[in-house]
Amino acid sequence: MGPYSEVELGRLRVERSGSLSGGGTTHGVFRCRAPDGEALLFKEYRPGTRGEVDPSVLRAHVRWRQQLSPADRRRLDALAAWPTAVVREGRTVAGVLMNEAPREFFEDKEPGAVRDLTALARDPDYSARYHAPHFPAPRKLAALGHLLQSLAFLHGLDVVVGDLQPRNVLTTGTTGVPRVYFLDCDAYLVEGKNPFRVVREPEPWRVPGAKTFTERTDLYKAALLVARCLAENLALHDLRPRMFADVLPSVDVDVLRALTAPDRPGRPAMRAAELRPMAQAWQALVREDGAMYVRNDTYAMARWPVPTGPGTARPSRGTPPHHTRTGEPARSTVRRPDTAATPRKGWLRRFLDFFRGSPANRR
Structure with missing residues (x-):
């Protein structure tokens, strides 16, 4: 996906036929297509826990990854599902986008x-x-x-x-x-x-x-x-x-x-x-x-x-x-x-x- 750190939920094509995970603060993890067509995962927060998220800190997490050196970012992506973008629904943080784990x-x-x-x-x-x-x-x-x-x-x-x-x-x-x-x-x-x-x-x-x-x-x-x-x-x-x-x-x-x-x-x-x-x-x-x-x-x-x-x-x-x-x-x-x-x-x-x-x- 492009270097932007935030995307509106309505711009994603989310496959809601089945969640890959859930529990805790998470309503579900769904495969989706980003606006540029890249295949990613959408981790959707439960409505009752969205208010527990500090949007500015979550956005900083996304920017932090983008600001890493290319070598450190490649290594991070190989070992962790780090959030690549914040997903917004109106003024509310609905979840994050991330890469799917290797097969x-x-x-x-x-x-x-x-x-x-x-x-x-x-x-x-x-x-x-x-x-x-x-x-x-x-x-x-x-x-x-x-x-x-x-x-x-x-x-x-x-x-x-x-x-x-x-x-x-x-x-x-x-x-x-x-x-x-x-x-x-x-x-x-x-x-x-x-x-x-x-x-x-x-x-x-x-x-x-x-x-x-x-x-x-x-x-x-x-x-x-x-x-x-x-x-x-x-x-x-x-x-x-x-x-x-x-x-x-x-x-x-x-x-x-x-x-x-x-x-x-x-x-x-x-x-x-x-x-x-x-x-x-x-x-x-x-x-x-x-x-x-x-x-x-x-x-x-x-x-x-x-x-x-x-x-x-x-x-x-x-x-x-x-x-x-x-x-x-x-x-x-x-x-x-x-x-x-x-x-x-x-x-x-x-x-x-x-x-x-x-x-x-x-x-």
């Missing part, structure tokens, strides 16, 4: 249904009962590593997600390189300003002690997302020290536990950019050819077993995989680090030791 973020067997991060929390029984794919731990971590990388990018642009929870983020399926895609960007904070005067977020994803959305609340929710998806339990609260020992080094688990500490003073003042080495290591667990790997305190980088058919056993909690993809025993129970894929752990260990007041830092 790889839609369910294969349900046309029009997007695949959000709740898919990463499916357990094997649920997957078998509803014939839905089950995601192995390396794919979960690779997708969530991309989420952490994306948060670092957004925070670097002075953007806070705010209502970060699994329904507001999409993920790719069980093939290809895992990626995520952010939704509901019209409610993000840009330079501390939120277009919605009334803030809504689900109770299970509220940050204890937080009164406003900040980068730190984003990191709390991101760490909680990682833990809940790995545990395949979206109600998980208690992260124990030895959780996920089969799929994560203990230093990574320590970071997740620190970021989700129940009391605000107990959480480290970390930035998303500081988590990039860990996020890159998670992304490296799935290669372009589909090969999957695992990192933990036993393995620096070992091949993850790929199931060959129904009933194939997968590594149990607390037991690292002991076989390669071909089923042959691994040559060594401890493998040397793959320096191309595994970051040094020292930076996180030193940070956490310092934060906890370890005597090693007082020498």
